[in-house]
Structure formats: structure tokens, C-alpha cells
Amino acid sequence: MVSIKSALEELNEEYFLPGNSCCAGCGLEIALRWAMKALGPNTSLVAPASCLNVVVGLWPKTAPSFPFINMAFAAGAAAATGLDAAFKAKGYKFPKGNWDKMTALVFAGDGGTTDIGIQGLSGAAERNTDIIYVCYDNEAYMNTGIQRSSSTPHSAITTTTPFGKERYKKDVPRIMEAHDIPYVATCSISEPLDLYEKFKKAKDIKGCRYIQILAPCPPGWGFPAEDTVEMARLAVKSGFWILYEVENGKKTLSKASKRLLDPEKRIPLMDYIQNQKRFSKISEKALVELQNRIDKQWKLIEAELKCQEGF
Amino acid sequence: MTESKQKDFIQPRQTKVVKGNVATAYAAKSARVQVISAYPITPQTTVVEKLSEFADSGMMPGTQYIKVESEHSVMASIVGASIAGTRTFTATAGQGLFYMYEMIHWASSSRLPIVTAIVSRGVAPPWNIWADFTDVIACRDTGWLSSFVATHQEIYDEILMSYKVCEDFDVLLPKFVAYGGFILSHTSKPVIIEDQDLVDEYLPPLPDEKGWPHIFIDPERPMMHGNLIMPSGFYSEFRLKIHDAMMRAAEKIKEAAKEFEKMFGRSYGNGLVQKYHLDDADVGIMIYGDLALQMEQAVDELRDEGYKVGMVKLRHFRPFPIEDVQEIAKSVRVLGVVDRATAFGSPTGGPVSSEVKAALYNTDIKTPILPIISGLGGREVSLEEQKDQLKALVKMYETGELPEDLIHGTLWHGKLEVK
Numbered sequence: 001m002v003s004i005k006s007a008l009e010e011l012n013e014e015y016f017l018p019g020n021s022c023c024a025g026c027g028l029e030i031a032l033r034w035a036m037k038a039l040g041p042n043t044s045l046v047a048p049a050s051c052l053n054v055v056v057g058l059w060p061k062t063a064p065s066f067p068f069i070n071m072a073f074a075a076g077a078a079a080a081t082g083l084d085a086a087f088k089a090k091g092y093k094f095p096k097g098n099w100d101k102m103t104a105l106v107f108a109g110d111g112g113t114t115d116i117g118i119q120g121l122s123g124a125a126e127r128n129t130d131i132i133y134v135c136y137d138n139e140a141y142m143n144t145g146i147q148r149s150s151s152t153p154h155s156a157i158t159t160t161t162p163f164g165k166e167r168y169k170k171d172v173p174r175i176m177e178a179h180d181i182p183y184v185a186t187c188s189i190s191e192p193l194d195l196y197e198k199f200k201k202a203k204d205i206k207g208c209r210y211i212q213i214l215a216p217c218p219p220g221w222g223f224p225a226e227d228t229v230e231m232a233r234l235a236v237k238s239g240f241w242i243l244y245e246v247e248n249g250k251k252t253l254s255k256a257s258k259r260l261l262d263p264e265k266r267i268p269l270m271d272y273i274q275n276q277k278r279f280s281k282i283s284e285k286a287l288v289e290l291q292n293r294i295d296k297q298w299k300l301i302e303a304e305l306k307c308q309e310g311f
Numbered sequence: 312m313t314e315s316k317q318k319d320f321i322q323p324r325q326t327k328v329v330k331g332n333v334a335t336a337y338a339a340k341s342a343r344v345q346v347i348s349a350y351p352i353t354p355q356t357t358v359v360e361k362l363s364e365f366a367d368s369g370m371m372p373g374t375q376y377i378k379v380e381s382e383h384s385v386m387a388s389i390v391g392a393s394i395a396g397t398r399t400f401t402a403t404a405g406q407g408l409f410y411m412y413e414m415i416h417w418a419s420s421s422r423l424p425i426v427t428a429i430v431s432r433g434v435a436p437p438w439n440i441w442a443d444f445t446d447v448i449a450c451r452d453t454g455w456l457s458s459f460v461a462t463h464q465e466i467y468d469e470i471l472m473s474y475k476v477c478e479d480f481d482v483l484l485p486k487f488v489a490y491g492g493f494i495l496s497h498t499s500k501p502v503i504i505e506d507q508d509l510v511d512e513y514l515p516p517l518p519d520e521k522g523w524p525h526i527f528i529d530p531e532r533p534m535m536h537g538n539l540i541m542p543s544g545f546y547s548e549f550r551l552k553i554h555d556a557m558m559r560a561a562e563k564i565k566e567a568a569k570e571f572e573k574m575f576g577r578s579y580g581n582g583l584v585q586k587y588h589l590d591d592a593d594v595g596i597m598i599y600g601d602l603a604l605q606m607e608q609a610v611d612e613l614r615d616e617g618y619k620v621g622m623v624k625l626r627h628f629r630p631f632p633i634e635d636v637q638e639i640a641k642s643v644r645v646l647g648v649v650d651r652a653t654a655f656g657s658p659t660g661g662p663v664s665s666e667v668k669a670a671l672y673n674t675d676i677k678t679p680i681l682p683i684i685s686g687l688g689g690r691e692v693s694l695e696e697q698k699d700q701l702k703a704l705v706k707m708y709e710t711g712e713l714p715e716d717l718i719h720g721t722l723w724h725g726k727l728e729v730k
Contacts, residue, residue, distance in 0.1 A: 041530045046391065059544050062535035067528045069394060070537035071387070072413050078384030082348065082391025083528065085375035089345040089397050092373035094520045102528070104391075120387065123380030 001197050001255070011037045011196070020063035022055040025225030027215030027232065029055070030189040031136045032107060035213075038199030039132075041066050043103045044083055048076035048117055050109030051143040052136075074116045077124035080104040080131040088130075103132060103203060110137045110151035113212075114172045121210075125179035128207045132199075135172065135210075138217035146220045153240075154293065155286040156221075156278040164281050168293060176210040177246050183209040185245040189216070190232035191256050198245060198254075214241045222277025234272040239263075239294050242301065250311075251304055261302060269294065324506040331463050331495035334502045335402060335428045336361035338470035340371055341510045342426075343517060344400040346392035348377040348385045352407040353440045354492035355430040359402065382407040386414030393423040394536065396522025398474065402428035404492060405446045406435060412450070418485045419454030419553060421536070422525055424477035425485040426470060427455075431600070432492040433688035441689020442491030444600060444652040448628065448662045454553045456486035456560055457629045459599040463500040466490055468577055469626075471510060475567045478515045480524060482560045484553070491601040491651070493689060505575060513574050561630045583632035584639070585624040588614060592621030594704045595643035597636075597667065599625040602651055602686055602697070609697035613705070620701050625663060636670045640678045645708040647700060651686040660684060660721045681707060681714070685724040692725060700724055 002011075015036035022029040028051055036043065044067040047053055053070050056063050071079045083104040091099035108117055113135035121133055140158045141147040148158040150170040157164050176184045183205050187195040195213065202209040216231040218224065223231055235241040236256050243254035253261065260266050269291050273279040282290075322341065329337070335358045339347065347366065349359040359378075366376040377388050382403055389399045403411065408429060418425050429447045433439025447457055456476065460469045466488070473486045490496065521527060526536060540546050561583060568582030579585050587607050589595055598606050603624040613620045623639050625632070640646050650661030657665040664682030671680070683700055686692040703714050703722060714722055 041533075043530075044395075044528045054539055056535065056538060059538050059540040062538060064533070064535065066530060066533050068533070068535045069391070070535075070539075072417055074383055075387035075390075075414060075417070078379060078387035079391035081377055081379065081384070082346065082388030082393075083395050084391075085346045085348070085377050085388065086392040086395030086397045086528075089373055089375045089392070090395065090520065093345070093517065097520055098530075102530075119381060120384045123384055126380070127378070129377075 002193055004193065007193055007196070013037065015041065015065050017063045017065055019057070019061070020055050021057055023219060023225070025218040025228040026055065027138060027189050027217055027228050028052060028136050030192065030228070031195070031213045031215045034192045034195045035134060035199050036066070038196045039103055039105065039203055042098060042101045043105050045069070046071050046076050046080045046083065046104070046106045048106070048108045048112040049073040049143070050112050052107055052109070054143060073112055074120055076106040076108045076112055076117050077120040077131065077133055080106045080133070081124050081129045084130045104130070106131060106133045108133070108135055109143070110135055110139060111141045111149040114150045114170050118172070122179065125176060125181050125208045125210065128181060130206055130208070132202050132209045132211065135212040136215040137212055138215050138220055139169070140220055142217045142220040154290050155282040157281060158278070164286065173210065173212050179208070180249065181208040181210060182206070182248055183246070185211045186241070186243050187211060187213040188232045188236050188241055188243060188256070189213060190229050190236060191243065194243060194254055194256065220278070223275050227275070231276070234267065237267045238269050238272040239266040239298060240269065240272055242297065244301070250308060251301070253301070253305070261298065263295065263298070322504060322507045324503065326501050326503050328499050328501050329463070330357060330497055330499050331466050331490060332357035332430065332497070333361050334463050334467040335470065336365060337502070337504050338467045339400040340365050341505060341507065342398065342400070342471060342474050342514060344374060345397035345517065346375045346377070346389070346399045347401065348379055348388040348392070349401050350379055350382050350385050350403070350407065352382070352404050354432060354496045355402045355404045355407070355428070357496065358428060358430070382411040383414060386411040386418060389425055390414060390417050390421060390423060393418070393425050394421060394526055395528040396518040398517055399425050400427070402430065404430040405432040405440070408446045408450065415450055415453045415455060420549070422483040423485055424474070424483055426473045426477060427485065427487050428470065429487045429489040430492050430496045431489050439688040440492060442494045442601065442651065442686065443688050444489060447487050447489040448652045448654070450487065451629065451662070454484060454557065455629065456484055456557065456627070458486070458488055458627045459625065460488060460490045461601050461603040461624060463495060463502050464577065465579065466495065467502055467504065468571065468575070468579070471514065472567045472571050472582070474514055476560060476563045479563050482556050482563055483523070483525065484556055484560065489600070494601045509574060513571065557630050561632065564627060579626060580624070581635070583627045584635045585626055587622040587624065589621030589623055589639065589642065592619050593644045594618065594620045594701065594708050595623060595639060595645070596620070596647040596649060596701060596704060597623045597625055597639070597663070598649040599628070599663065600651055602649065602692055605692070605694055606697050609694055609701055612698060613701050618701070618705050620705065628663065631666055631670065633670045636667055637674055637676060640667070640671055640680070641676050643678060645681065645704050646678050647681045647683050647704045649683045649685060649700065653684065653687065660719055664721070679707065679713070682721040683724050684721055690725055696725060
């Protein structure tokens, strides 16, 4: 993995420029900055309806220094599919061009991915379309005013779940795994080097690649803007958000999560949720349920890793 | 594949007896479309089947065919492919068109020259898969050009003409080419598939490596497309430009039809409308789609009986041929307008007849208009019934009175069970 020292020295090229309209402490901004450092300028980004459409700047201001298309909510994966098809058609007609080096990238929110966009995403994955689909997951519809999505965790308060969400977070990375695509990964903005490495790896893989990044949202979750990175870090440390990658069906826990296979190494869930206003109404019972859910996820992964050994 | 190998697939001029949907697929092939994206829906399915055959057997070298999971994704992927500077094609019908409606706006507002065949069918519920143009007409205000075709040959020809119009830099708008489900899509007729070299000469060249002039994907010239614009921004100006381009398209359609006739020898009137025995007619009837073909025979037979009747085939619905409609209405004493579509709550209940009436407002033309609705959901319209429609107009001309059995001012024709 790239070291912090060399990252600071060498990865100084910026593609998502200052002057954008992100809120202070925006998790999305960190996610996009580091993803683009890995992907580079031959990337064409499709942004279905989400905060990203707004934070890039209102017309005529634009923060991205690479081709960027604002897209309809449900249309992210399909529009990128079209870009990819065009790159291939252009490459056929103009073989001397750089069309084979272009990456069609979707950068969608959790609403655009786990709810309205999942049909198009599933279609693109089933076809193994040559795109990278990124879900930056802030666990609710933040752009429209913090409404619940299927990625919102159990007991979190949103403007449409004023007493906390009853259902659990939809596990979309696992759904994507079931599509048998060459690469699935989870990232956290608290681990930018891990994120960078995963995007580097994804860039060189052909076929459909899916990466979900936990990107905390200070106004949406209710914590001070300076705590974004810490919040993401606590999500990882508590085992709430598990970092792993799945290459051609083989699952590997990433460094920050690997040691947490031992439940003793995980910090108490309360440490993660206690400073977020969205969990302010969580009951003792719900806390236990949420913890059980996390433990179950880990047991499942443990079993999977064991099972894989036989392959 | 190399350019020379590509030559192997070059089509010499030939006549084939094919279904309307196969003519559509041949048109896309002749136009050398680079990206196709489609989802099957009756009665369009044989278009996508034939195109799969062409693409997968290497008869369309370099063409990418995306078999997506829904119509919404069809148009989303076509928009993506067109933004990146390729010639694109798809086909759909009825419910499929409605499902892609959001993305239809994305195409026109991005000013993308996408051509889409619509194998028109009724609107559910109840399920209906037969000819009815309500589907394409429901997209009236989307900024897409739209045309109706009446014959198998015209499907092929009109798709070629459409690329010429849409890719004109003064237009840069998408277009629907609509024809009746089953009546044209699943019946076979001889269709001339033109010589590839001639088609290449007729059409504009495929977009160059840089793409379209106004929208492109190029890391050297990074472009932000479609970001949020405040009310004080250029939103209104963009809308006006779409309308302006649409109005300018009328002349381009005429030019494309003229040039097409010169090159291939087939005439479609002035491109916007096509007249049949209208010059000396007292009684005129305006009709569109496949019903126009049989109406020619009805006109012939009434002419044989001594009635001076004539017909105009409406070829384009968008842009609406306002001047032609005015001139035609002025030249006859009575004008019937037949809709195989509905526009509930509109002045006539028929979409085109309402537009014809609107086109005559604030003019000195006082020609009475008889709106007629017939053939909905593929209901058979017999030659006798079309002659009856003409006879109703003749009677109107002779007596100066409207027919008695109108419903909300419109003649709902055919064996209508409910009054």
C-alpha cells in the first residue's frame, strides 16, 4: 500500500477542485477527491441526482476538471453503459485515439444506488458492463433534506423516520457480490490510502466494478463538521462498517477491518453512535438489536472466509 | 476489423420482401449506427431481434449493441452514447415509450440527434398492443421531432431522412419515426434497401473523433454537462433555443425530402405533408400513419363516383406543418381530420384535429373542420368505413350542416358499441 508520506508528496494532483459548494466536513468531497486521484483525468463521471449535482457548483461554476455529466436519478448505471459503448465504438473507428483508456464512472448517492437506481445497477452488473459504479453512502437522502433511504441504518432518525427507522440497512455490496462481477469493495473516507489502492486496482480491471464508500454527513447525522473523519473511523472500529474487497468472488478483509474479526478488538457500538443526533432516540432494545446485527454480519464473513479456504 | 474487411458487408441496392420491423433494422444498418440499445416490447420485438442478428453476426462492424434491462435504461444509455459523439438508434412502443419518458427529455434538452422508431400501440389498461398513435403523440411537448409513416418503404426511407435532419447543426434534436403496430410491423412488403455508398453520400458523415460541436466527452476539453441552473440563468434561453430549432427543422425536413427524392427517386410530398388528389378537391381529409394508404383507395373510388375528394397525409406532427395546414384548409371547402389517437379533454378529443383547429385561429380561413376518431387500439378500419368518412364530408359540403351523430363535436367512427 502507498505510504502516507509518499501519498502526501506524490498524490498532489487534484481533479475535484477547491471552490466547490460542499458543506464543511463533507464526506463526499473526501471520497471523490481520493477516488479521482487514483482514476486520473481519462475518466468520465456520471452523477445521478444527489448532493454531487449541487456541490460541483451552480452554473456557470464547475469544480471537476474532468468530463462530468449530470444524470437522472435512476439512470446512473445505464448512462455510463452508454458512455462505455460509445468509447468502444469510437475506439473502433479511431483506433489511434485514447478511447480504450477511458473509464466510465458512476458516482451515485445511496438513494440513487440502493433505491431508485438499483434496477439499472443490477442490469449493468448482470451484463458485466465495463464501468466503475461508486456509491458514496451517507445513509439517507441528504440533498433533499435527510429522508430515509434503504441504506439508512436501524433506529436512525431522518425527516421521514422521526422516531427512528424500523428496518435495517440494505446490504448492497453483498447484492453486488451475488451478481458475480469481477470486483466489489467497501471503503471508508477515514482510510483514504485504502480507498486510493482499491480505486487503483479497480481501474485496471475489465468489467463491472462496484465500490461503496461510507461518507458521513455532518448535518444529516448530527455531529460537528470537524468530526467527519473520526465518525467514519469509529464506524469501522466498531465493526459497523466492514472494509473488504471481493476479487473474482474471493473476499478479503482490508487492513483496518481484518483485526476486528476478533470481537474483543471492536470498540463498543455506543462509542460510534453516541455523538450522532440521528441516534439520539435509540432504545436499549434497539441498541442490542443493532449490535446483534453487526455480530451476525461478522460471523457471516468469518464463515465465508473459512469456506473460501476450500476453493 | 479493418476498413477493407468492412467492405465485405457493404450492401448493394436490393429489393427484399420484409416485415416493417425488418425494414427498420435495415435502415439502422444502412445508417451505420454506432450504438444501439434496446429492450423488447411487443410489437417492436422483431426490430431488436433483427438488429441482434446483424450486430452479433458481424454485419454491423464496430456497432455496440447494449441489451439493457428496461426502457428507462435504453434511453439513458443512448443519451450517454450520444453525448460521447456516436450515431445512435433504438426502437420501442407504447408502455415502453412511457417508461422512458423522463430520459426522452434528457435527450432533447441535451440536443442529441437520436433517432427512435416507435411501433405504435394502444395504451394500457386494458392491455392493447395494436396500432394507435396515442403513445408517440403523448410525447408531443418533449422537444422531439416526430413523424408518421404509412408504408414499409417509407419506414426505411424516413429513418434515413431523420438522421439527416436531426444531425444538422441547425437542428440537433432527437426524432421519433412512428408506424402502426402489427399493421406495418408484422406484415411483409417489398422494400428497397439502398446501395450503401449512396446512403453514405446522402447522410452526413458519422461524428468525427471530437464528437458533436456542442457536447462531447474529451479529457482535453473537460465539459460539465447539465449542472444546476438558477432561474436567473440561461434556462429560459435554452428552452427558447429548442423551440427555435424545432421550427427551423421544418425547412430542413423539406430539404431532406427533396434531396432524398433526387438521390433515390421516391417522393414524400414536401416532407411535412403529402397530398393526394387535393388540388381540385372540394372535400379534403387529413390522415396519418398506415390508414392513409387505404384512404388513397377510398379517394380513388369516390372520385370514380364523381366526387371531388382529396387527401393529405400528415407526415410530421412535430414540427407541426402550420403553413401547409393553413394552405390546405384554405384550398378545400370542407376538411376532415382523422385521428387514430386520443387527447382526452382537448377541444376535439383528437390530438391532430385539435392542432389543425389551433393552426387556423386568427386567420381568415373559415373552412369547417370535422374531427374524426377511428381505428383506436388497432380496430380495423375498412375501406367502406373510410369511404363513409369521405361521404360524411361530402354531405357536409353539400348541405352545409355537420353530421348529426357527433360526440362532443367529433365523429367517433367505426362500430362503436357505446354511445
